[in-house]
Structures are given as structure tokens and as C-alpha cells.
Amino acid sequence: MPPFLMQISKKKDIFGFLYLNIYSFLIICAGILILVLPFYTITKWTLVVQGIIAIKLFTIAGKLFSAWEDKKEKIDILIKRNQDEFRPDTFDVFMQAPCGRLIVHYVLRNLNKQEEYKSLLKLRKPLLERMRNNCIPAKTIIHINKEIA
Numbered sequence: 238m239p240p241f242l243m244q245i246s247k248k249k250d251i252f253g254f255l256y257l258n259i260y261s262f263l264i265i266c267a268g269i270l271i272l273v274l275p276f277y278t279i280t281k282w283t284l285v286v287q288g289i290i291a292i293k294l295f296t297i298a299g300k301l302f303s304a305w306e307d308k309k310e311k312i313d314i315l316i317k318r319n320q321d322e323f324r325p326d327t328f329d330v331f332m333q334a335p336c337g338r339l340i341v342h343y344v345l346r347n348l349n350k351q352e353e354y355k356s357l358l359k360l361r362k363p364l365l366e367r368m369r370n371n372c373i374p375a376k377t378i379i380h381i382n383k384e385i386a
Contacts, residue, residue, distance in 0.1 A: 257308055257339050261301040268294035301336070308340060315344045323350060325357055332360040333367055 255262075268291040276283035311331075318327045328344075331337030345351050362370070 253309075253312075253343060254305065257336075257343060258302060258305070259339065260336055261298045264294050264298040264301070268298070312340060312344055312347075315340070316347055319344070319348055319350075323348075323353060325353070325360065328357050329360050332357055333362060333370075 271287055271291045271294065274287070276287055315327060315331075318324055328341050331341050341357060342351075342354065345354055
């Protein structure tokens, strides 16, 4: 049994796993669909291309499934930060990607603040800006505190 399935214990965890990994399941379905399409009738080389595309899709789905622990940690952090008072700034990073918006929905449902989602949609950047930011390598700056006691 894969490790990500062993860690699902409660009913709430099962719902969360299925809901937060819906894109992974869709990618697996796309991979299966690619394999089922009879492109081999065109030429035998299309079968090779189909296999490569399907393997790539299954790999992507596997990486998304393996991020389950990270998703649970982020959910716990978001719930703790927004339990006492609602802080929209904590959701900014998550509103930029479809998987992140699923996390936002899940957290808001747990906090019983589903009506806040419409206000969080304003945090979403335009599609072209998101694509530009995700395709251009970002500079990483590390600040080191030299005052070590």
C-alpha cells in the first residue's frame, strides 16, 4: 500500500484527501484516456508518443499525491492563523493556483467561513501575470542574521 494511503485514518481525512487531490485524479484519467485512444492506427510511432505522454501524466499525478503531508501541514497552519480572527493576507499565496484554491475552500469550510471566499477572489492575480511569474525564474535572496548570541 502506498505511504500516502496509510496516513489517511479518519473519515474527515478521507474526504479531505479525495477533495484536495481531485486534480491528481483528473490527471490520472487523462493519462488513461491518452492510452485508450487508438492513435496506433495512424502509425506505430504514435503509440510511443502516447506512452511517453501517459507516463509523464502519471508522474505528475504521483508528485501531487505525494504532497499530501505538506498540504495537511499548510491546512493546519492556515486554520491556526485564522481561528481567532480572519486574516485574508494568509491566503494570498494559495489563491494563485488551482490546487491552492482547493486548500482555501477546505480551510474556510473547516472554519465555517465559506462566505469569505468571494472576498479572497480579489487576491487572485490576472492569468497573464500569474503565467509570467511562474515561467520566469525568481531570484532567491537569503538574509543571514550576523548577530548570533
